[in-house]
Amino acid sequence: MNLATVIDWNALGKVVLYSLAAGIGVPAVYAVAVLGAGRSVDAQRGGRGVLATVLALVAFVGGAACLGAIAYGIYLLTQKS
Amino acid sequence: MDSDVLLVIVVATALAFDFTNGFHDTANVVATAISTRAVPPRVAVLFASILNFVGAFVSLKVAATVASGIVDPDQITMTIVFAGLVGAIAWNLATWYFGLPSSSSHALIGGLVGSTVAAAGTGAVDGNGLLSKVIVPALIAPVLAFVVAGVAILVIYAIVGRMRPGPVTRGFRLGQLGSGGLLALSHGTNDAQKTMGIITLALVANGNISADNFHVPDWVVISSASAIALGTYIGGWRIIRTMGSRIIKMDSAQGFSSQSAGAVVILASSHFGYPLSTTHVINGGIMGAGAAKRLSAVRWGVAGNIVAAWILTLPAAAAGGALVYGLTRIFGTGATGPVVVLAAIVLGATALFGRRYREAMTPA
Numbered sequence A: 001m002n003l004a005t006v007i008d009w010n011a012l013g014k015v016v017l018y019s020l021a022a023g024i025g026v027p028a029v030y031a032v033a034v035l036g037a038g039r040s041v042d043a044q045r046g047g048r049g050v051l052a053t054v055l056a057l058v059a060f061v062g063g064a065a066c067l068g069a070i071a072y073g074i075y076l077l078t079q080k081s
Numbered sequence B: 001m002d003s004d005v006l007l008v009i010v011v012a013t014a015l016a017f018d019f020t021n022g023f024h025d026t027a028n029v030v031a032t033a034i035s036t037r038a039v040p041p042r043v044a045v046l047f048a049s050i051l052n053f054v055g056a057f058v059s060l061k062v063a064a065t066v067a068s069g070i071v072d073p074d075q076i077t078m079t080i081v082f083a084g085l086v087g088a089i090a091w092n093l094a095t096w097y098f099g100l101p102s103s104s105s106h107a108l109i110g111g112l113v114g115s116t117v118a119a120a121g122t123g124a125v126d127g128n129g130l131l132s133k134v135i136v137p138a139l140i141a142p143v144l145a146f147v148v149a150g151v152a153i154l155v156i157y158a159i160v161g162r163m164r165p166g167p168v169t170r171g172f173r174l175g176q177l178g179s180g181g182l183l184a185l186s187h188g189t190n191d192a193q194k195t196m197g198i199i200t201l202a203l204v205a206n207g208n209i210s211a212d213n214f215h216v217p218d219w220v221v222i223s224s225a226s227a228i229a230l231g232t233y234i235g236g237w238r239i240i241r242t243m244g245s246r247i248i249k250m251d252s253a254q255g256f257s258s259q260s261a262g263a264v265v266i267l268a269s270s271h272f273g274y275p276l277s278t279t280h281v282i283n284g285g286i287m288g289a290g291a292a293k294r295l296s297a298v299r300w301g302v303a304g305n306i307v308a309a310w311i312l313t314l315p316a317a318a319a320g321g322a323l324v325y326g327l328t329r330i331f332g333t334g335a336t337g338p339v340v341v342l343a344a345i346v347l348g349a350t351a352l353f354g355r356r357y358r359e360a361m362t363p364a
Helices: A009-045 A049-078 B002-035 B041-055 B061-068 B078-098 B104-120 B127-160 B165-205 B218-242 B252-271 B278-293 B300-329 B336-361
Strands: none
Touching (some): A009 B165, A049 B165, A049 B252, B002 B078, B002 B252, B002 B278, B061 B165, B078 B300, B078 B336, B104 B127, B165 B218, B252 B278, B278 B300, B300 B336
16 A cells, blocks of 8 residues: 555645645734734824724724635535535 | 334434534533633533534535445445444443543544444455545644644734733634634534434445435434534533533633634545544644643643544444444344344443442542
């Protein structure tokens, strides 16, 4: 039995690649959203309204991107091929 | 008539196995969210139960692997499926009683392989399928979850490390609603499909489905989803009552990264039809998130248990499946053997539960 030919390395490689991309990428983007939300509150308290709005927007876009990535991932899973 | 009785027994046994799978695994799925106080326990259990149910409908590729990628469906009889299931249940009961590590998923596949070899020889087992779709992914997936969670938490700390703890904790507790939900969904996707695969294999053996026109009937999907969701829900009440020091301490960012890692590895593997031990993957993620912060935070005993479970479960459950097949065939090929064996298992399980209960009630 030759491991090199028996194992579908292409499929296993994709599992590793998708897991690394989604498992690190989505938490990283979410961390940016948390950072944006926290800094936005600080900027608001410091009277820097424009900066607070920009940071709040960063938080919103980051959160929305994470939700979008999850929804896209589930959509891919439900596809038969 | 005999074959219909046998089919009912096999389906009921498979659904019972599915129920116990959910019952056992609730802790894995909800413990992280509860320990970081992201979600109240009752809500976490209800949430996990519903998403386990929904997850079972996401994909059927793991069911296809179990039903047609490990053993030759044309050589499978319902007695073989029954013996494999009972071998797995017996192994799970024995490991539970003696406190040994195990994996329901590996036990199920081991039991099926063992009973198939006993009945039809090694030729009926697809060795390449077993190696490429079960053994190698089972080795890679927990390590992958460990690495993904470890790198993710380092990236998270690099981004939010200079913030005050309050907003970070609140932010990642909110994030855990998403990551915890995804983890429950992934658990339902991978684990419920194993039962779907076993029931479908029994339907092929009974002639209800052609092996050439393989498909999983809707009633199989719905009943498997319901059994695992019910098991998760009922198992959850036990967890709520006994919650305490057994759940490891971690911050909400670690909880978020470990849940995300577990969920993506299980979902990506499910997409390619790999039946995994979800327990091993989830624990791999938890240990990765812990190790990245502090090596001593990792419960290395749990890691040792996982390795022991890898080594023990497949061959032991296979031996159990083969033994049960032999016992069943003493009574011929009809329904008598399975009825007698099932009665013996129910009696044995009741005796074990009774003994454990008496031990728990007896003052030390």
